Amino acid sequence: MKIGGLQRVSLIDYPGKICxxxxxxxxxxxxxxxxxxxxxDPDQYLECIPEEEIFSFLEKRRGKLDAVSITGGEPTIQPDLVEFIERIKDINYLVKIDTNGSRPEILEKLINQKLVDYIAMDVKAPLERYRKITKSNVNPDSVKRSIEMIMDSGIEYEFRTTVVKSLLKIDDLQKIGRLIKDARLYVLQKFVPSKSLDKRFLSKTTYSDKHFEILKEELGNYVHRVVVR
Ligand code: SF4
Structure with missing residues (x-):
C-alpha cells in the first residue's frame, strides 16, 4: 500500500467514532x-510511510481509537487494498473508506467480505459530465454501479459532492439528486479555495449560504437527509 500520510486522530471524519x-x-x-x-500528482509525491509503521501505530492505539478511515487519493486503485484492510480488521478496528466510485469491483469485494463499516463516496457530477469534471476517462456506468451497490449494501454510507459554482449548475445538482434517489445521506461540501490541483481554482467560488439553503431543501425531495458542510 502506498500511504502518503497519516493523521493520528480525528473526531470528525467517521461519524460518531474516533479514528x-x-x-x-x-x-x-x-x-x-x-x-x-x-x-x-506524481511530481508532488512525498515519501511513503512504511506499512509496518502504520500497523505498529495502530497496535499501540488499540482501545483508544475506534476506527481507521482510509482516504486518498483513491484507495481502490491500490492493488493490495483488500489484504491491507484484512490486517486492520484482524486487530479489530472499524474501517471507513472514502472513494470516487470508479472501481465497483473492488467495492464489491470489500462489501461481500465485510471489510468496511462505512463508505463515503464522492458523486462528482451528473453521469454525462463525469469525464469532463474529473478530467479522466472513467466509465460513468462504473460510477452508477458503485452508487447502486453502496445503497444496496446495508452498510452505513454517505454520498457527497464538492460544489464549485463554475463547474456545477443548480440543474446539475438536481440531476445528482435524481441519480442517488432515496439515499440515506447526501453531503454538499462548499468548495473552499485553500489548495487545489489546478492553481487556477484558487480564485473559484461556491454558492452563497442562501443558495445552499434552497439547494438543501430541493435535494431533500430526492434523498432522506441533506447536510451542508
Ligand atoms: S478530489 Fe478527485 S483528484 Fe482529488 S483525490 Fe478525490 S477523486 Fe482524486
Whole structure:
C-alpha cells in the first residue's frame, strides 16, 4: 500500500467514532479543485510511510481509537487494498473508506467480505459530465454501479459532492439528486479555495449560504437527509 500520510486522530471524519486517517497515494481522477494534490500528482509525491509503521501505530492505539478511515487519493486503485484492510480488521478496528466510485469491483469485494463499516463516496457530477469534471476517462456506468451497490449494501454510507459554482449548475445538482434517489445521506461540501490541483481554482467560488439553503431543501425531495458542510 502506498500511504502518503497519516493523521493520528480525528473526531470528525467517521461519524460518531474516533479514528485515525490514512491517506493513500495515487488517484485515477484529476479533479481540478482537488485539495490533496500531493496525493494525486506524481511530481508532488512525498515519501511513503512504511506499512509496518502504520500497523505498529495502530497496535499501540488499540482501545483508544475506534476506527481507521482510509482516504486518498483513491484507495481502490491500490492493488493490495483488500489484504491491507484484512490486517486492520484482524486487530479489530472499524474501517471507513472514502472513494470516487470508479472501481465497483473492488467495492464489491470489500462489501461481500465485510471489510468496511462505512463508505463515503464522492458523486462528482451528473453521469454525462463525469469525464469532463474529473478530467479522466472513467466509465460513468462504473460510477452508477458503485452508487447502486453502496445503497444496496446495508452498510452505513454517505454520498457527497464538492460544489464549485463554475463547474456545477443548480440543474446539475438536481440531476445528482435524481441519480442517488432515496439515499440515506447526501453531503454538499462548499468548495473552499485553500489548495487545489489546478492553481487556477484558487480564485473559484461556491454558492452563497442562501443558495445552499434552497439547494438543501430541493435535494431533500430526492434523498432522506441533506447536510451542508
Ligand atoms: S478530489 Fe478525490 S477523486 Fe478527485 S483528484 Fe482529488 S483525490 Fe482524486
Amino acid at each position: 485515525a486517517i490514512l491517506f493513500t497515494q495515487g488517484c485515477d481522477f484529476r479533479c481540478p479543485y482537488c485539495h490533496n494534490p500531493e496525493l494525486v
